[in-house]
Amino acid sequence: MTDAVDPPKARRPNTRLEEVARAAGVSKSTVSRVINGEPYVSSRAREAVHQAIGKLGYSPNQAARTLAGSRANCIALVVSEQGSRVLADPFFAGVLRGVHAELAGKRVQLVLMMSKEGDEQDLVNYLCGGHVDGVLVISLHGQDPLPRTLADAGLPTVVGGRPLGAGGVPYVDSDNFNGAMEAARYLVSRGRKRIATIAGPRDMAVGMDRLSGWKRGLSQARLDTDLVAYGDFTPESGAVAMADLLKRAPDLDAVFVGADIMALGALQTLHAHGKRVPDDVAVVGFDDLMIASTAVPPLTTIRQDVEQLGRTMTWRLMAELAGEENLPPFLLLPTAMVTRSSA
């Protein structure tokens, strides 16, 4: 009965569509049409609405739009767990940058999710629950069934990096095969005869594709392709692999390392064994990370444009969401050789 003091609930919901409508002297429907860029709105009404929106600082309530409409205006970027490692990866950062760049200006939010090893079910439930319009998946290890599952559920999905276990799901990848082949050919063209490689893990397409490209490059020149060692995309594994190769073939005069990060380790081992780079052993990496240019000696490498990868994935997904048809099932991005001092 007395003036009950409002509890500190605060934060009144913001301007609503209806207020904009009133301010502009039109109906809710018309405001909605203007916001969604529909036709059949007189320019007079459109103008009035825009003014009202500007004056009131109106921002539509996404939750309500999602609930009422059929679109969530939101896509997910799913990173497979081990993610603690993945997020540290410049690859991930590059992709993220590209995704963001491509999304700029479009009224689409990006939510980041990590697929936990065990309870993928939770993730799948969430994603398929209509909370997002589409999914970008990156960093698959092995035969991750996630993309297949999502695609089967009818959720538009694009994978970054050729997925091993998800035939038919659209993907975008760098042209690892041709990039690696170019590296091999380059080494051949420089007169190298005994060319080794340090490949990525066997359960990742990126590792296998680069290995295949290297093999093809060498066999075209009728060179032996027996000098293969494997690493796991860490400097340490690169160092170990290099030592192994050196033991198996002390006379090797070049090595193509399937990732700059491993090349760093290889460089250290080479140095420790008293091999001069590139005089005794030429080294070519892959990726063109920033560390490639600051390595000693600066690393000759194959550049892949990861930002472009992110952009392209996003473009492909958005195109599908927009209902475009006959989209390519996969896209391969060109790589480029960057010549520095190591080869």
Place this chain on the structure above:
Amino acid sequence: MTDAVDPPKARRPNTRLEEVARAAGVSKSTVSRVINGEPYVSSRAREAVHQAIGKLGYSPNQAARTLAGSRANCIALVVSEQGSRVLADPFFAGVLRGVHAELAGKRVQLVLMMSKEGDEQDLVNYLCGGHVDGVLVISLHGQDPLPRTLADAGLPTVVGGRPLGAGGVPYVDSDNFNGAMEAARYLVSRGRKRIATIAGPRDMAVGMDRLSGWKRGLSQARLDTDLVAYGDFTPESGAVAMADLLKRAPDLDAVFVGADIMALGALQTLHAHGKRVPDDVAVVGFDDLMIASTAVPPLTTIRQDVEQLGRTMTWRLMAELAGEENLPPFLLLPTAMVTRSSA
């Protein structure tokens, strides 16, 4: 009248709360209570609901929850644009990792946003529009008013890295001052007499705090603090700054570089000038990036735990959202010296 064939609308909305209720033989309200972990639900009902949820693979519609309730169950991570650069930064990746780790298990989504230089208004409208419960802001340059604006609008906000222009907004940062001081003291303790520094840009707190710490460390030992050069957190700027210092003081025997990334450039310059590290010039960096350990020689540096930074920011924000009171206005995370070969 005849069987009108459904247009290919597809993707029927998923299971709804009501179906769960029916399956469990209870009311919508009860299901809602179970989902939200409210008390006053008999264990029998709770059990039945859990079973029904499991069987139907139900996942609540976030949009509806947000709309009906007062929480969005969603926080934003805002990265200030120039973002193209920021996202490539291991700092960002580390923070992101920490944020994600801290969020794991909590039913809170993370949306990523970039503040564009010009139209911050858009961002502010969106964030204050009730779409998110709180905001994490990182990578502020200069006197960015964004955190102040958000905080003033009543939106819980936590800044990563001491903000220069946002007094009063809670923040979490590494203890840059003490870390830098420790670096300086270490160099002193190793008998170095002519100690320089390469600092970050003057408009970033992280640069200034490390510079201050270095100064304090030297002046406590009654050493001159005149050898200061500035860089901008790139290897190139580090190289230039180092050359400058060498010209001003050819006799310098140590340099504290306010970021590993700049130390890389400094190392190159030192090498080019025929200075041996650490024999002629000792080098200490800051950050302990991965490149610190693979540098030649491996870099002695001050480690900051950026993942912990992300975790702490998130914890602080979530605590505030949970209504905790008397939370600390800022938190400083300890750094640790990592001794390698460069000093």
Place this chain on the structure above:
DNA sequence: CCAAAACCTGGGAGCGCTCCCAGAACGTTC
């Protein structure tokens, strides 16, 4: 000049949930 088509507009039903309210079922106490 009138019918049909093309434009523009407002009203209102619901999207799936939360949260408030009223009330049922079960003690517990005097």
Place this chain on the structure above:
DNA sequence: GAACGTTCTGGGAGCGCTCCCAGGTTTTGG
């Protein structure tokens, strides 16, 4: 056993939007 708590339950009013429908206004065309 009447009066009160305490625990549990269901009903139903919205949250702010989109989208469908019905109706009004203009243009077109024969």
